[in-house]
Amino acid sequence: MEITELQLPYSAADRGWLRYEPRDSLQGLPVWSRIFVSEWSDTLEAAVRELRYGIREMSGQSPEIVVGGESLAQGAFIRCATVRESLPNELHSDLLLQDLNEDGYLLKHVADKENGGCLYIVGRTDKGILYGAFHLLRLLQMEVPAERIDLVENPRNPLRMMNHWDNMDGSIERGYAGRSIFFKDQRLIEDDGRIRDYARLMASIGINGISINNVNVHEAEARLITAEYLPQVARVAGIFSAYGIRLFLSINYASPMQLGGLATADPLDSGVRQWWKEKAVEIYRYIPDFGGFVVKADSEHRPGPFTYNRTHADGSNMLAEALAPYGGVVIWRCFVYNCMQDWRDRTTDRARAAYDHFKPLDGQFRDNVILQIKNGPMDFQVREAVSPLLGAMPQTNQMLEFQITQEYTGQQKHLCYLVPQWKDVLDFDTYARGEGSTIQRVASGELYDYKHCGITAVINVGDDENWTGHTLAQANLYGYGRLAWNPDLSEAEITEEWIKQTFGTHAAVVEQLTTMLAESWRIYENYTSPLGVGWMVNPGHHYGPNVDGYEYSVWGTYHFADCHGMGVNRTVKDGTGYTGQYFAENAERYESLDSCPDELLLFFHHVPYTHRLHSGKTVIQHIYDSHFEGADGVEALIERWRLLEGLVDPKRHEAVMGRLRHQAEHSKEWRDIINTYFYRKSGIGDELKRMIY
């Protein structure tokens, strides 16, 4: 049996890192003439189709796909198999095969004296084979010699998710790359091409769960779980399913009222419980592998169990009970805080909120509830402390939430590679069970015995041709997926993979782009809000500098700058007590000015402008210096990118250069506004007498 020759990619969108440009290492040489696969499934079809396509594009030669046939063919071949099949001794004897988990795979070159060098992709499941196929293609794009391939991979995180904040009118909350790829005019988009290519991109980095609608579930989106929309949702779920991805939906907690006409949404009300049970039956009838619900409840004016004097545990358990028979989970967001705070009140601290709300409930959640916790206690700032809730609930499934979409980090107009930030978070030691209790071990379930856990992120894609607005923002999308798969990967490894796949293996390209990406986060941090204090952006859309933008607001996001100093006193001694939410080692480190790291100084302390940092600089001089450095850093990015003219295709080169030029202008605006604000406020001049207004 030969599979139909389908056209890949499915849409005219940018190919991202699945670019498969011709590779010298594969050109002109005989490659694998056949791809064997013994069984058949949508997922295996996806795998072998991708393999054939990728190899043909890179080598110019198209392997034949053979289903269920003898693998003793003439010439080199690739064989896709599950561990249940009979395999060459070299593989069977491989003890590592025993360790493959659901999504794991073995990828191995076997020198066959009759057929030459053959490649085996062995998974415990078809999904494992799919991931292995993408891994092989990655290595080939990177020009890794096939004969060196010998590896076993298991994803570290059971759940590796993407959260879309897409609305059914096609808009995307915090979207900076066009409109939704799923929704338009209150319907699901019927052209599946883009969604298929999206599923390929996601599967290639190991994503296995995607929620397709905004966590702020409005009127229309609430109806996605009704018969009106479920057939359309099921169609998308089917596309995902072939790529090993389960579809999730964000739901409105008040659905029993809005959709069911009940008088209450009280989670302890038997009618409400029954309504959700019946709703689960209905959903799984349409989507047998439905992942579950993502829920933002009692947060930023969203409905939730608080209305009925119930807890988050009551609220989530009720939904979890309904989904349990089908293996579904409830992903309950911990982004709960008082969003109508009085700015005059310095005792309330938004940073405390998630811990204060959820920590006391540890042990009260069903085992198919997962608490989804943002990496920091505030909201995806360029720099903030790690959330003390992560690791603080041994008896409750937890999941880490990142933000790939650059809401506060330049909105994909500025280059800001977030992998270094995420690495910092993943490697942060909570000391929850002594040294080495890192965030990545919390999320992966290694630290505590979580039934469900993992990492999720708010995605940065839209219907822009290049998916992410800024072409280089694809690196964040890629990097996130890779870290969700294996948080131990180094920034350097991830960056090299992405560059080589996306822009080729030319040494100058790799060198310049690696440096650009590596420096970009610090550059962005330098010209925006200083020393971990955060915010200082225009309210609402969050783009561009506005030092007092959130200072007198209801959002709990303040810097308290006056003519003497600035920063938020979150100490136990005489502040909000937030530092006390950490385990002792961190609590002590942050509590003391002596040990608090410079980059988080103003997150934890209110200090005079003349306070001297560990760096030796005063706070005010640090502000000036870092802002001049930041804007200069963007000019350096431009210089590096200019070097790649001719080495990167003109279309992408010009597009990126255009964004960098805007970033350069905008970074000067940031620099001058922040510096001028603090110069006017402090009255302290720049030691280097640079121009401040």
Next chain:
Amino acid sequence: MEITELQLPYSAADRGWLRYEPRDSLQGLPVWSRIFVSEWSDTLEAAVRELRYGIREMSGQSPEIVVGGESLAQGAFIRCATVRESLPNELHSDLLLQDLNEDGYLLKHVADKENGGCLYIVGRTDKGILYGAFHLLRLLQMEVPAERIDLVENPRNPLRMMNHWDNMDGSIERGYAGRSIFFKDQRLIEDDGRIRDYARLMASIGINGISINNVNVHEAEARLITAEYLPQVARVAGIFSAYGIRLFLSINYASPMQLGGLATADPLDSGVRQWWKEKAVEIYRYIPDFGGFVVKADSEHRPGPFTYNRTHADGSNMLAEALAPYGGVVIWRCFVYNCMQDWRDRTTDRARAAYDHFKPLDGQFRDNVILQIKNGPMDFQVREAVSPLLGAMPQTNQMLEFQITQEYTGQQKHLCYLVPQWKDVLDFDTYARGEGSTIQRVASGELYDYKHCGITAVINVGDDENWTGHTLAQANLYGYGRLAWNPDLSEAEITEEWIKQTFGTHAAVVEQLTTMLAESWRIYENYTSPLGVGWMVNPGHHYGPNVDGYEYSVWGTYHFADCHGMGVNRTVKDGTGYTGQYFAENAERYESLDSCPDELLLFFHHVPYTHRLHSGKTVIQHIYDSHFEGADGVEALIERWRLLEGLVDPKRHEAVMGRLRHQAEHSKEWRDIINTYFYRKSGIGDELKRMIY
């Protein structure tokens, strides 16, 4: 001939000041049994219909309307006549009749021995009679005894206009009272009732020109001057026409390109000139009494003659030439400034812009061009200097522009009676031709011999039931019209008229409301931006406090506050030189700290917070005191309004109370944010140790 009994009012909207509630002074007594009118016209019909309706509502008795009949009827009557008719000697001998201008009228009680007390309304034109009829109804509503009526009125301003900033999608730029009464879904609204009632309200205060669309003329609105829309526009113009109002349209300067497909809109291009001439022919074919064009050109990204290196004179004269044959005028706005200013640049001063642009062009404009000049050089702030351009162009028609819609003065959620502000402006002495060269004499054409001139204002009405959102904001609408008619009217006179017509003549109502209105502007000023510096509002929508909201923007609107002091140095000595745009007496007064009035101190000078005002207070203490006083003042407004419970109908009482309560809350937010901002910035505490955060 008897006129049809039409239902007044035409719509279910609030009646405003045309309320005609039963009046004790007219109840139970015999009133005028007939209204005589010798000729007939739409305007006379409007006049006598209003008279009959008003008298019936107030007295319970309905006069008969007699057209062309003998006025020697039995019993008291009202006679409407023009000066051309034969009138009793007592009137003919009245020398004042000779002085009636186009819109003037005589209103006189004549004791007739046969018929009792009769009233004569004599105008030079039908319009004069219409205005006289409304005047009579006003006096009756105010319970002025009929026998005391003996007056001659001429409007002081030839043009008494309203500018709508309505868009064809129904939105209103800077509208705070619902949607447009003219437009919806890109069409003119077909139900005329609301427009007729609006025309009645406008005629009752003497308005004789109305532009119905936004000065920012977008794609759709540009087409109002095409055959697609002119029939609909003509219908509205016809309604207005009966009420003595000429309709104007705002036009897009680039119309020859957008509508005509020409390659240019150059005012010196013969094809462009021809296009506008033909356009004028077409417009006047539909609307014979079309007023003319209102033009915002080369301002805030609107197209204009600058594109072609032509002047505002070139641009406006070209349009004026096209309209001249039909008596149309071009109203050319002087709100022209650099709206892409670099905030770092302290040499450019937006306040200078109108004068710098237009003063050099004096004498170059056709006599049917009028320059429309905002009262202040910035943009309708709660307090700003008077525009130095007013009175500075002896050879160029000028027109004064006010803003009734409360863009910067509380958006009709806050009570802010603007008549006191407008009086200040109208009575401001420019010294253009020596002492007494007041703004009102500039606008009215008394100072220079203007062919066209007057006053216009951006209106505050929408389709809210009560027209203006805040019921008490009707007082601004009313007061503006009365001042446009007669700028010598005192605030007290206008306020009394409005209250008695709108809320009745009860002494407590008049007393409390008079005080509320009189104090409201100062109260609002107190808790918002201090000492004439302006701005400090949230950008874009302009509601609520944001001290730095415009500080680092492109709009040329800064306060330059630092830890030492604040204000804009506009002196000739070492500032922007703006003070030099005034005639000597004012230039000297504003230039010197000794003579600059406190309320404009920060508009003209940058001073330390410790600078002592003429009031004896330091600037910083003034900020604190005025802000506490302002918020306290709103509480006092509430107390006064509470006294009127039972004296004002519950519906309007509750609606106003609701707005006042919001104002009270919001004024505290203003108070605390402004005070905190300056406390944090200056480090100087409040002498009275009140709570600042």
